[in-house]
Each structure stands twice: as C-alpha cells, then as structure tokens.
Amino acid sequence: MSRGAILFAFNSTKYDYYAMAEYTAKRINHFLDMPVTVVTDKNSISKKSKYKFDKVIIIDPDKTNMRDQAIWINKGRYQAYELSPYKETILLDVDYMVNSDRILKTFDITEDFCCHDKTSFYMHPGVPQELLSAYSYNTLWATVVTFRKTKRAKQIFECLEMVQKNYDHYAAIHSFVSGVYRNDYALTLALRIVNGHTLLPGDIIPWNLLHVGKNTSVYANSDKKWNTEYTVMFDNWQKGKIRKEYITIKDTDFHVMNKDVFVDLIK
Amino acid sequence: MDTKTLITESKARFSHNSAKAYLQEKYSSKLLVAEQGGLWKADAVTINILSSFTTKKLVLIDTFNNPVEVDRKELLNKLKDIYVSATSEYYAEWKELEAKR
Numbered sequence: 001m002s003r004g005a006i007l008f009a010f011n012s013t014k015y016d017y018y019a020m021a022e023y024t025a026k027r028i029n030h031f032l033d034m035p036v037t038v039v040t041d042k043n044s045i046s047k048k049s050k051y052k053f054d055k056v057i058i059i060d061p062d063k064t065n066m067r068d069q070a071i072w073i074n075k076g077r078y079q080a081y082e083l084s085p086y087k088e089t090i091l092l093d094v095d096y097m098v099n100s101d102r103i104l105k106t107f108d109i110t111e112d113f114c115c116h117d118k119t120s121f122y123m124h125p126g127v128p129q130e131l132l133s134a135y136s137y138n139t140l141w142a143t144v145v146t147f148r149k150t151k152r153a154k155q156i157f158e159c160l161e162m163v164q165k166n167y168d169h170y171a172a173i174h175s176f177v178s179g180v181y182r183n184d185y186a187l188t189l190a191l192r193i194v195n196g197h198t199l200l201p202g203d204i205i206p207w208n209l210l211h212v213g214k215n216t217s218v219y220a221n222s223d224k225k226w227n228t229e230y231t232v233m234f235d236n237w238q239k240g241k242i243r244k245e246y247i248t249i250k251d252t253d254f255h256v257m258n259k260d261v262f263v264d265l266i267k
Numbered sequence: 268m269d270t271k272t273l274i275t276e277s278k279a280r281f282s283h284n285s286a287k288a289y290l291q292e293k294y295s296s297k298l299l300v301a302e303q304g305g306l307w308k309a310d311a312v313t314i315n316i317l318s319s320f321t322t323k324k325l326v327l328i329d330t331f332n333n334p335v336e337v338d339r340k341e342l343l344n345k346l347k348d349i350y351v352s353a354t355s356e357y358y359a360e361w362k363e364l365e366a367k368r
Contacts, residue, residue, distance in 0.1 A: 108301030125288035201331040206306065207296030210289075219270045231270040233279055244279035247286040252293050 003107070004035040004054060004086035007094050010061050010073035011044040015259050018044040020094040022051045023266040027098040030226055032090070039083055041073075057083050065181045075164055077142060077183045081149070081157035091145040093255060095262040097218075099228040100251050106146035106205055112153040115187060116141040116209035117199065122254065123216050123234035123245065132185055133175040140191060141209050142183035143255050152194070159190040210254040217261050221248070228252075281367045290360055297353040302345055303337045305329030309346040309353065317343040 005028045009021035018040055025036035035054030041061050062075040080091045090103055106114055117140050121127050130139040147153040163170055163186040170189050171178030191203060212218050212232065221229040229250040236243045256262040268276075298309045306329050307313055316327070317339055325339040 102296065105296075105299065105301070109306055120288070120292055122289060123282060123285045125285055206299055206330060208292055210292065219273060221270050231274065232285075233273070233277070234282070234285070244277045245282040245285070246274055246279045247282055247289060249289055249293075252289070 002086045003088040004037060004084070005032065005090045005092055006037045006039065006080055006084045006086075007092055008039045008074075008077060008080075009044060009094050010041055012072060013070050015263065016044075016046075017094055018046050018049075020259075020262060020266065022046070022049060022053075024092065024094050024096060024098065025053060026051065027226075028090075028092070031098050031101055032104055033101075034090075035086075037083070037085055039079070055085055059083075067180050072180070074183055075181055077186075078157045078161035078164060080145070081147065081154055084149075087149050089147055089149075091142075091147070093143045095256045095259060096143055097254050097256060097262075097265070099253050102207075102253055103144060103146070106144070109206065110146060110202055111148065112150045112203075113145070113147040113156050113191075114203050114205050115145045115191070116143065117204045118208045119211050120208040121211045121213040121216075122232045122247065122249070123236075124213060127213075130184075132188060136174040136176065137188055137192060139184050140188040142187045143209055144205065145187075146205075156190055156194050159194050160186055163189045163193070210252065212254055212256045212258070212261060214258065216258075218254075218256065218265055220265060283364070283367075286364050286367075290357065290364065293360075294353055294357040297356070298349060299330070300345065300349055302342055303335065305333060305335035305337065306331055307342065307346060309349040314343065314346050314350060317346065 007021045007024060009017040011017050021038050025038065028034060028036050037055040037057060038053045039057045039059060042058055045056065059079070061073045063071050063073055065072050065075050080089065088107055117138060118129055119141060131137065132139060164181065167181055167186065168178045176185060192199065215235040217233050219231045219233065220227045221231055229248065231246050231248055233244060233246045236245050256265065300307055300309060305327070308330055317325070320339055322339060324336055326334050326336050329335050
C-alpha cells in the first residue's frame with residue numbers, strides 16, 4: 001500500500017511557499033519516513049534547490065483569492081484527492097512543523113478521511129474553539145488531513161470543490177465573511193454535507209491541533225538539523241506593557257499561523 | 268542569539284500554566300491507541316474495567332462510541348504498557364517543569 005504526503009505551495013509576492021514546502025518535506029521524510037509530493041506552479045519552483053520531491057505536480061492555480069491586498073493562492077485544495085499518487089495520503093499545510101511521528105497514528109483511526117475539529121494555542125490555554133459564525137458550526141481544520149483513496153473520501157473532496165465554487169452562497173447561509181476564501185471553512189461545510197449535516201467521530205483526529213498564534217514566537221533551541229526542542233515566547237500585554245512569558249516544548253508538532261514566524265524558524 | 272540568552276535578555280518569565288496545559292495536550296494524545304478494531308484511551312477507567320472482568324472476550328465501547336468485542340487480556344496488557352510508558356515520560360517532563368518553579 002503506497003503512503004505519502006502532499007503539500008500545496010504557490011509563492012506569493014511576500015512569501016516563498018515553495019521553500020517552506022521543501023523544509024517541511026525534509027522533516028516529513030525524516031520523522032514520518034514517507035515520500036512527499038508537491039503541487040505547485042511554474043513560477044514557484046526554485047531552480048537553486050537540490051532537494052528532490054517524490055513528485056512535482058505543476059498546475060495552473062486559481063489566483064482569485066486575495067488577502068492583505070495581495071493574491072493568496074490557497075484555492076484548489078480539493079484536487080489533493082485526484083493529484084495524490086498515493087493510496088494513503090497526508091495532506092499538510094506547508095507551515096506545519098513536524099517534530100514527531102504522531103500523524104502516522106491518523107492512519108489507524110480512519111477508513112477514509114480525518115481532520116482536526118479542535119485546536120489549542122500555545123500560551124493561550126482555554127481559548128474557545130473557532131466557529132464559522134456566532135450561530136454556525138465549529139470550524140474544522142484543513143491543516144492536517146489524512147485520507148485514503150476510497151469512494152467516500154472522493155465524495156468529500158468533490159463536495160469541497162462544490163463548496164469552493166459556491167463559497168459566497170455558503171457564506172451567506174452561515175453568516176461568515178466571504179471576502180477571503182478559507183479552506184478550513186470550506187472543509188467544515190463539505191464534510192458536514194457529505195455526512196448529512198452531522199459529524200462522524202471517525203472523521204475527527206482525537207487530539208488537538210496545536211497552533212502558534214498571535215503575539216507568539218518560536219525559536220529553535222539548537223542548530224541541529226532535526227531539532228525538536230523549541231522555546232515558545234509570548235508577548236503578554238498588561239496595563240500597556242509587554243510582559244514576556246515563555247515555555248519550552250519538545251517532540252511536539254505544531255502549526256505556525258504567522259508566516260513570518262515560520263520563515264524565521266526555517267532560516 | 269541562543270534561546271537561553273534571549274530569555275535572559277528579554278527578562279521572560281516561565282509560564283507554568285501554559286507549560287502545564289501543553290504537557291496535558293501532549294500526553295493525552297499519547298494514551299490513544301487503535302487496537303482490535305477500536306480506538307482506545309489507555310486511561311484509568313478503561314484499564315480498570317478491563318481488569319475487573321475475568322472473561323476471555325469482552326464488549327467495550329470505544330472512544331468513537333462503537334461497541335467492540337475484544338480479547339480482554341490482550342487489550343489490557345497493551346493499554347497497561349502504553350499507560351506506563353506515556354505517564355513515565357509525562358512525569359519526567361513534569362519534574363523538569365516543577366524544577367523551574
């Protein structure tokens with residue numbers, strides 16, 4: 001049974017997503033011992049790079065999404081099902097820091113498809129879960145998705161495509177802002193539609209996705225290639241002053257929400 | 268600049284609450300295991316119920332709320348191993364954390 005990871009990486013004017021994908025791919029190779037396929041476009045591929053992905057798939061991306069007045073290519077994630085050369089696939093965001101083999105456990109918990117439905121933020125214990133809007137669903141997260149090439153997984157990705165193409169309509173129904181397309185929101189709706197507007201426990205990764213959120217930075221504790229120890233530092237604003245707080249973490253995967261922090265980390 | 272210098276120079280304080288929450292997250296997932304067609308948490312409740320029976324087979328409700336017939340002793344041994352290894356690691360990291368108090 002072939003098993004691998006797939007990453008989507010399209011450079012923007014501000015960030016080199018292909019470089020991020022390379023960094024993450026190397027860690028996937030090392031910690032998960034699996035090949036990595038990258039889905040990218042001609043403009044993003046680095047000619048200087050020596051790293052060899054298992055497969056490089058070049059597509060013509062949908063550039064209709066905007067964030068911070070710049071093009072943000074994050075549409076088209078539904079193509080992961082068709083483009084993945086593997087029977088069992090982990091679809092990851094390129095800014096997910098792999099520090100352990102924990103994601104491999106997701107293959108044991110699902111027949112078809114699974115993703116996170118709960119998150120925790122380092123330095124912000126107890127932050128409420130994100131909702132699509134005040135009266136809508138809890139957000140599911142597209143950061144880590146594990147799927148097999150089954151009929152049901154295909155349906156979920158086809159539904160994701162349908163939601164993406166009708167995003168404004170779903171935004172109106174669920175009262176969220178449609179200006180910026182979010183894979184998390186589209187996935188939330190797609191999975192619920194396929195499941196008859198409910199959630200199945202087997203589709204949910206039974207631990208929380210760990211985020212490094214706002215006002216939080218991460219620093220590697222060593223220069224070693226496969227370092228897994230980090231200092232997480234938080235600017236705690238109190239009475240107009242910043243009080244810096246920190247913790248040390250090790251052997252734990254995390255998702256960096258602020259791309260600048262991730263870029264600094266992989267330098 | 269290494270992280271120790273960074274912490275000293277920025278006068279950062281160690282956050283026990285955040286570290287405690289992080290450890291809880293980390294080790295809670297380490298207690299999970301897929302075995303015999305179900306997903307189990309190697310916690311006190313599951314280990315206790317498996318220990319309190321003597322039959323070879325037992326029907327248990329897994330973490331997905333599905334009833335699963337299991338080989339009781341085999342699952343018990345597996346969960347005990349996982350419990351001991353995860354909580355030992357947890358304890359070691361917890362002691363490091365306490366030392367920073």
